[in-house]
Amino acid sequence: MRTIQNQTFDEERALYGSRDIAAKDCSFDGPADGESAFKECRNVEVSRCFFNLRYPFWHDHGLVIRDSEMTELCRATLWYSEHITIENSRLHGIKALRECADVKMTGCDIVSPEFGWSVRNLAMKDCSAESEYFMLRSAGLHFDNVRMKGKYSFQYIEDSVFENCTFDTKDAFWHAKNVTVRDSVVKGEYLAWYCENVTFENCKIIGTQPLCYCKGLKLINCEMVDCDLAFERSEVDAVVTTPVVSIKNPLAGSRITVPSVGEIIRDIPEGTGTVQVQDQAEESICACA
Numbered sequence: 613m614r615t616i617q618n619q620t621f622d623e624e625r626a627l628y629g630s631r632d633i634a635a636k637d638c639s640f641d642g643p644a645d646g647e648s649a650f651k652e653c654r655n656v657e658v659s660r661c662f663f664n665l666r667y668p669f670w671h672d673h674g675l676v677i678r679d680s681e682m683t684e685l686c687r688a689t690l691w692y693s694e695h696i697t698i699e700n701s702r703l704h705g706i707k708a709l710r711e712c713a714d715v716k717m718t719g720c721d722i723v724s725p726e727f728g729w730s731v732r733n734l735a736m737k738d739c740s741a742e743s744e745y746f747m748l749r750s751a752g753l754h755f756d757n758v759r760m761k762g763k764y765s766f767q768y769i770e771d772s773v774f775e776n777c778t779f780d781t782k783d784a785f786w787h788a789k790n791v792t793v794r795d796s797v798v799k800g801e802y803l804a805w806y807c808e809n810v811t812f813e814n815c816k817i818i819g820t821q822p823l824c825y826c827k828g829l830k831l832i833n834c835e836m837v838d839c840d841l842a843f844e845r846s847e848v849d850a851v852v853t854t855p856v857v858s859i860k861n862p863l864a865g866s867r868i869t870v871p872s873v874g875e876i877i878r879d880i881p882e883g884t885g886t887v888q889v890q891d892q893a894e895e896s897i898c899a900c901a
Contacts, residue, residue, distance in 0.1 A: 621639070622640070731750040746765035826847065844861050849866070
């Protein structure tokens with residue numbers, strides 16, 4: 613593998629089409645303002661590099677990025693690439709990951725609106741993210757200890773698992789399919805509307821009007837905080853360990869178990885799901901169908 617070290621590149625397509633190349637302590641910045649530094653490359657390793665120009669990694673195959681920084685001017689950093697490892701790096705440009713596959717990210721700091729669209733098979737661990745429309749239409753995600761803040765995250769995702777995560781995000785998991793969230797905190801408004809076959813296990817769910825219009829929804833030993841008008845028109849099997857402010861029109865066949873609920877609203881003929889309420893003394897159980 614050829615090594616390039618301690619150099620600065622600002623020309624257009626500076627290393628276009630390179631094979632078996634390692635860039636160390638290099639800077640991609642300068643007055644020529646050139647784009648697409650590593651476009652159409654294979655087997656590339658980048659470490660301790662600084663990226664301040666657009667579109668550096670497009671159509672790459674076999675890419676490792678370590679201990680590097682991509683600034684807010686480094687927009688659309690990785691597109692149409694596969695077999696990617698990113699470690700201990702900053703990704704601060706808009707649209708930083710799109711149409712990529714087989715990606716591993718560890719210890720990264722992401723500040724990137726529209727991050728992760730149409731990505732397949734992304735494993736992310738010990739990362740933080742700030743984004744809007746985070747991971748839109750992606751599939752095969754496995755997140756562990758990821759902290760995310762933003763809006764409209766995980767919409768239309770499929771076949772994904774999230775563990776030990778903290779998400780502070782509005783409109784998360786809309787239209788998601790075949791997703792499991794475990795041992796996590798999910799805070800925000802209008803959680804997971806229109807989702808299908810989504811399971812929350814040992815999670816804390818915080819915010820108004822969660823989990824409406826869902827199919828095949830499961831909650832296993834979850835806390836719900838400040839949750840009102842929950843489960844509207846949803847097909848749900850839920851065991852909730854904390855009081856719920858209000859539950860509205862769970863569909864026939866649903867079964868929701870809660871220690872207490874402030875209000876059960878039933879104002880449509882279809883809203884006949886069972887809400888099983890257990891008082892704090894655990895002395896009596898009533899089924900409200």
